[in-house]
Amino acid sequence: MKPKDALSCWIIFLGSAMALIGFGSAAGSFYIGDALLRLLFVLLGISLLLLLPTSFRLAKQKRSFCWMVAFAAISFALAYLVPSAPPKVGLRDYSIDASLMKFMISSLALVITGPVAASAGFGPLFNFTKHAHQASAYCFLTIAILLILYPLGLIISEISVNGLPGITWEFxxxxxxxxxxxxxxxxxxxxxxxxxxxxxxxxxxxxxxxxxxxxxxxxxxxxxxxxxxxxxxxxxxxxxxxxxxxxxxxxxxxxxxxxxxxxxxxxxxxxxxxxxxxxxxxxxxxxxxxxxxxxxxxxxxxxxxxxxxxxxxxxxxxxxxxxxxxxxxxxxxxxxxxxxxxxxxxxxxxxxxxxxxxxxxxxxxxxxxxxxxxxxxxxxxxxxxxxxxxxxxxxxxxxxxxxxx
Missing domain, CATH: 1.10.3720.10 (MetI-like)
Structure with a gap:
């Protein structure tokens, strides 16, 4: 396997793993930890940077290359911003009496970033041909499906975790x-x-x-x-x-x-x-x-x-x-x-x-x-x-x- 193909497959695997970890974090209502979260985003950013020379040479439209550069920068930014978020993010400044838990922010970032990363890996793997566009479209459709399942999984997991202990014979x-x-x-x-x-x-x-x-x-x-x-x-x-x-x-x-x-x-x-x-x-x-x-x-x-x-x-x-x-x-x-x-x-x-x-x-x-x-x-x-x-x-x-x- 060519180094370019191996690196592309690694990015696809990493993106898929990030999406699954994010969805599991939302379903289980737990935070995966600052270290693991930072590691995932840094690995993704480094992998994208290593793939940039090949992408620049193969990409017929340079906007695909520019998009990969921007996505690598976003990955490094998320590696700093998401772990640095407080345990609760209040929304009172927006006249909303609620707050977002840190695990919700991190899991949502992983669920969205993962399929986008997989889409970025398909381009160099298929030499930016029509097959790459087909695979990328599939990844973005996967994002849509995950975003639909995300709130459902969050609701079911939150209610189950808090409600199951109260289900007794007397109740x-x-x-x-x-x-x-x-x-x-x-x-x-x-x-x-x-x-x-x-x-x-x-x-x-x-x-x-x-x-x-x-x-x-x-x-x-x-x-x-x-x-x-x-x-x-x-x-x-x-x-x-x-x-x-x-x-x-x-x-x-x-x-x-x-x-x-x-x-x-x-x-x-x-x-x-x-x-x-x-x-x-x-x-x-x-x-x-x-x-x-x-x-x-x-x-x-x-x-x-x-x-x-x-x-x-x-x-x-x-x-x-x-x-x-x-x-x-x-x-x-x-x-x-x-x-x-x-x-x-x-x-x-x-x-x-x-x-x-x-x-x-x-x-x-x-x-x-x-x-x-x-x-x-x-x-x-x-x-x-x-x-x-x-x-x-x-x-x-x-x-x-x-x-x-």
């Missing part, structure tokens, strides 16, 4: 007491599960039925445009407005109850189910329908036996998105369905409930006045686990029913 089986400082979340856990289940029973038949009507039965005209516009408006309506609507319409009829909360959550979920189900049904080729009609099937038989089975993965995706949103909403149910204390496991649809999102909201209000921090983190972990479980179940069902046409 899962007892009722709340002393403003959340003691007891558990059993009624809130059961209430959340019942609310999600009843929301699904309300939203799924209506949403899928509306999607079938709009796509298969309704003629293209003013009525269809009005319905779709109404669905779009309903989807964009803030959840607090849904809650006030439920307070004005459903609470006078059913009181603060599981049924009132499920009805308003059904309306909140309905637009998502309609839009995604309609898109899934629209994706089925028209030739399949025509083949079914040619064999003598009726329109309903065609929809039920031919159209819906291959559209089911897309429908399941919409259901998962809708129920995932319903599981985490607080504003609609705080007006219609929940109490923080006093509501036990509901014995009927007209009983009030406790729910994890509202329970977590109330715990944050007592933060500092009572020792509720551990229970708040544990509640957040359970709520996150429910949402992730809904998504995991949807993925499993979607893959099971997936059909290729």
């Amino acid at each position: 899962l089986t007892q009722d709340v007491s002393k403003h959340g400082a003691e007891g558990g979340i059993f009624p809130a856990l059961v209430g959340t599960i019942l609310l999600i289940g009843l929301t699904a029973l309300i939203a799924l038949p209506l949403g899928i039925g509306c999607a079938i009507y709009l796509q298969e039965y309704a003629k293209r005209g003013r009525l269809v445009r009005v319905i779709r516009t109404a669905v779009n408006i309903l989807q964009g309506t803030p959840s607090i407005v849904h809650g006030l609507f439920g307070l004005a319409v459903f609470v006078p009829l059913f009181g603060i109850s599981l049924l009132s909360g499920a009805l308003i959550m059904g309306f909140l979920t309905l637009p998502i189910v309609i839009r995604t189900s309609e898109e899934a049904i629209r994706s089925i080729p028209q030739e399949i329908r025509e083949g079914s009609y040619a064999l003598g099937a009726t329109q309903w038989q065609t929809i039920r036996k031919v159209v819906l089975p291959p559209a089911l993965p897309g429908v399941i995706t919409g259901v998962v998105l809708g129920l995932g949103r319903a599981a985490g909403e607080t504003a609609p149910i705080m007006f219609t369905a929940v109490y923080f204390m006093g509501a036990r496991v509901p014995g009927s649809l007209l009983d009030p409930i406790q729910a994890l999102p509202y329970h977590l909201l109330e715990l944050t209000r007592y933060w500092g006045a009572y020792p509720v921090e551990q229970n708040a983190w544990a509640t957040a972990f359970l709520l996150l686990a429910i949402v992730l479980g809904i998504n995991a179940g949807g993925i499993i069902l979607r893959e099971r029913y997936r059909q290729e046409f």
